[in-house]
Amino acid sequence: MRICSWLGIVGLIGLLAAAGCKDRGSTPSAGAKITFQLNWKPEAEFGGFYAAAQVGAFRRHGLDVEIAPGGSGTPTVQMVGSGTVDFALVSADELIVARARGNPVVALFAVYQTCPQGIMVHASRGLKSLPRLLQSDGTLAIQRGLPYAEFLEKKYGFGRLKIVPAPNGDISLFLHNPGFAQQCFITSEPIQAKRAGSDPRTFLIADAGYNPYTTVLVTRDDYLQAHAQTARAMVLACREGWRAYLDDPRAADALMQKLNPTLDGEVLSASAEAQRSLIETTQTNQHGLGAMTADRWKTLADQLMELKVIDSAVPAERYFADLDSPAGK
Amino acid sequence: MRAWGRILPPAIAFVVGALMLEMAVRWSGVPSYLLPRPSAVCQTLVDDGSELLAALWTTAREALIGFALSAIAGVLIALLLSSARWVQRAFYPYAVFFQTVPIIAIAPLLVIWFRFDLAVIVCAFIVSLFPMIANTLSGLLSTDPALRDLFRLYGAGRLSTMWKLRLPSAVPNILTGLRISGGLAVIGAIVGEFIAGGGLGSVVDEARTQQRTDKVFAAVLLASVLGLALFGLINLMSWLTLRRWHASEQD
Numbered sequence: 001m002r003i004c005s006w007l008g009i010v011g012l013i014g015l016l017a018a019a020g021c022k023d024r025g026s027t028p029s030a031g032a033k034i035t036f037q038l039n040w041k042p043e044a045e046f047g048g049f050y051a052a053a054q055v056g057a058f059r060r061h062g063l064d065v066e067i068a069p070g071g072s073g074t075p076t077v078q079m080v081g082s083g084t085v086d087f088a089l090v091s092a093d094e095l096i097v098a099r100a101r102g103n104p105v106v107a108l109f110a111v112y113q114t115c116p117q118g119i120m121v122h123a124s125r126g127l128k129s130l131p132r133l134l135q136s137d138g139t140l141a142i143q144r145g146l147p148y149a150e151f152l153e154k155k156y157g158f159g160r161l162k163i164v165p166a167p168n169g170d171i172s173l174f175l176h177n178p179g180f181a182q183q184c185f186i187t188s189e190p191i192q193a194k195r196a197g198s199d200p201r202t203f204l205i206a207d208a209g210y211n212p213y214t215t216v217l218v219t220r221d222d223y224l225q226a227h228a229q230t231a232r233a234m235v236l237a238c239r240e241g242w243r244a245y246l247d248d249p250r251a252a253d254a255l256m257q258k259l260n261p262t263l264d265g266e267v268l269s270a271s272a273e274a275q276r277s278l279i280e281t282t283q284t285n286q287h288g289l290g291a292m293t294a295d296r297w298k299t300l301a302d303q304l305m306e307l308k309v310i311d312s313a314v315p316a317e318r319y320f321a322d323l324d325s326p327a328g329k
Numbered sequence: 330m331r332a333w334g335r336i337l338p339p340a341i342a343f344v345v346g347a348l349m350l351e352m353a354v355r356w357s358g359v360p361s362y363l364l365p366r367p368s369a370v371c372q373t374l375v376d377d378g379s380e381l382l383a384a385l386w387t388t389a390r391e392a393l394i395g396f397a398l399s400a401i402a403g404v405l406i407a408l409l410l411s412s413a414r415w416v417q418r419a420f421y422p423y424a425v426f427f428q429t430v431p432i433i434a435i436a437p438l439l440v441i442w443f444r445f446d447l448a449v450i451v452c453a454f455i456v457s458l459f460p461m462i463a464n465t466l467s468g469l470l471s472t473d474p475a476l477r478d479l480f481r482l483y484g485a486g487r488l489s490t491m492w493k494l495r496l497p498s499a500v501p502n503i504l505t506g507l508r509i510s511g512g513l514a515v516i517g518a519i520v521g522e523f524i525a526g527g528g529l530g531s532v533v534d535e536a537r538t539q540q541r542t543d544k545v546f547a548a549v550l551l552a553s554v555l556g557l558a559l560f561g562l563i564n565l566m567s568w569l570t571l572r573r574w575h576a577s578e579q580d
Contacts, residue, residue, distance in 0.1 A: 009346050077540065082363055094540075101362045101540050144531070145538030164445050165526040165534070172441055309539065 037088035039076045042256040044271035051252040052241020061233035072168045092212035093147045100310035104221040107320035109290035110213035114278040120184040123201040130203040138179035141166045151210040187271040232323040292320045365543035373547040388528035395453025396514035403461020411469040428459035436524040445525045452521030457510035468502025504567045511559035
């Protein structure tokens with residue numbers, strides 16, 4: 001019996017070691033199937049990617065891309081880091097934290113220039129600003145582990161507010177309680193709440209000074225080294241897809257509704273409309289959709305250091321790759 | 330002396346296993362955000378000790394209340410089911426509902442119906458109820474027929490038989506049910522906390538969001554320790570109540 005349990009322990013450790021040694025170098029070359037992992041169910045925030053598939057942008061650039069929808073808690077940044085997928089979506093602060101933990105992911109294309117994260121309250125409460133909300137009574141549902149929550153706590157404090165966990169995409173508590181405020185994406189929950197007859201008012205976190213790029217296409221450092229052309233093709237295809245989606249979202253919306261039957265058609269088109277100003281800015285008009293700057297990455301890294309979410313940051317250029325110039329980065 | 334004989338082997342196995350795991354993780358080069366070293370987990374237990382202990386206390390409280398409620402309710406429901414054959418046939422199949430309901434799916438509903446911390450207790454209750462019902466019922470139904478006849482010969486009423494014969498002879502089964510329910514109550518509490526917040530469940534959720542895999546493991550370790558402690562407590566109860574007369578506690 002004792003021999004069996006020793007063998008069992010050794011066997012288990014061997015399995016774990018083998019799992020960790022998974023060969024990350026054998027990723028497919030351009031032309032082979034690429035899995036692109038989303039971090040939520042199909043919604044307007046991914047419209048441009050589905051549009052890219054629909055208008056044949058991926059095909060035109062020689063890519064065979066499978067878009068894999070995610071859900072609540074899909075660990076996209078770890079999936080890319082470990083080699084399970086080669087491309088995925090994360091948010092900029094997630095990426096900086098990942099790098100600080102030794103996970104070498106790098107950003108290629110940022111859908112949202114302005115972060116759509118916000119806090120949704122009932123307009124009937126008459127609160128004029130985010131600081132006013134944070135000094136009031138009532139309940140606030142946020143995901144405490146997220147850096148923006150720590151940012152708000154540090155800048156304003158949560159005062160008398162009762163903090164509860166965020167209901168992932170579910171607005172029923174908001175609908176039934178006038179004193180309930182919750183985190184949201186301005187493109188999603190407030191639109192659903194309005195459709196359900198409620199009176200939502202949203203305060204953007206970006207307006208409070210915390211504005212990470214969001215819905216960012218990422219890959220790994222070593223993948224980028226080995227397959228720079230594929231990565232560049234991906235960026236160009238995504239750019240075309242988002243251009244097509246911004247010009248006319250209807251075709252991609254129909255596709256996403258088929259993939260995610262819980263989507264309401266009206267909410268979807270309202271979301272697509274609401275997110276325009278977050279995606280297309282003067283910056284993108286000059287440098288193209290999805291473009292990023294080292295300054296904003298540096299600002300974000302500094303903020304995360306100040307919040308003690310990370311211990312050290314790398315030079316801002318390491319967080320993203322500018323694949324626009326013909327020679328790549 | 331006997332106590333050392335029981336504690337030392339598993340303690341040594343744990344230490345050796347942890348050392349081997351540490352060496353395996355270091356040697357294999359698995360990145361720390363996928364699988365942290367045991368030493369990193371220990372360091373987290375020290376660094377974030379006060380936060381983790383406070384969370385442990387919250388989870389322990391909620392799990393224990395849910396567990397106590399499910400123990401009382403389980404015994405009462407089993408008593409009811411064992412009172413007549415038709416009652417058992419009619420309602421026992423529905424008790425299975427408590428075993429099969431996917432708690433992670435109804436937890437958001439529980440949060441809407443109850444307050445946040447009450448919802449966690451209800452989660453722990455639901456998950457740990459069925460083993461109590463099943464084991465108690467099994468015990469109540471398997472009283473020695475000879476003793477039952479003896480009681481009838483002496484003219485004992487149904488209540489007397491229940492209280493003096495059937496329930497005491499079901500105690501070993503009840504204790505088995507408690508052993509199973511204890512661990513399940515901890516699981517139920519943590520699952521509830523993912524949705525409703527507080528305790529080790531929310532520490533795991535937060536740490537996962539912050540990509541602190543070492544903290545996730547530390548919280549999970551504490552949850553296992555809690556389950557183990559509950560198990561040990563029930564074993565102690567079992568020894569105290571059964572040592573004089575039941576074969577299972579007599580060496």
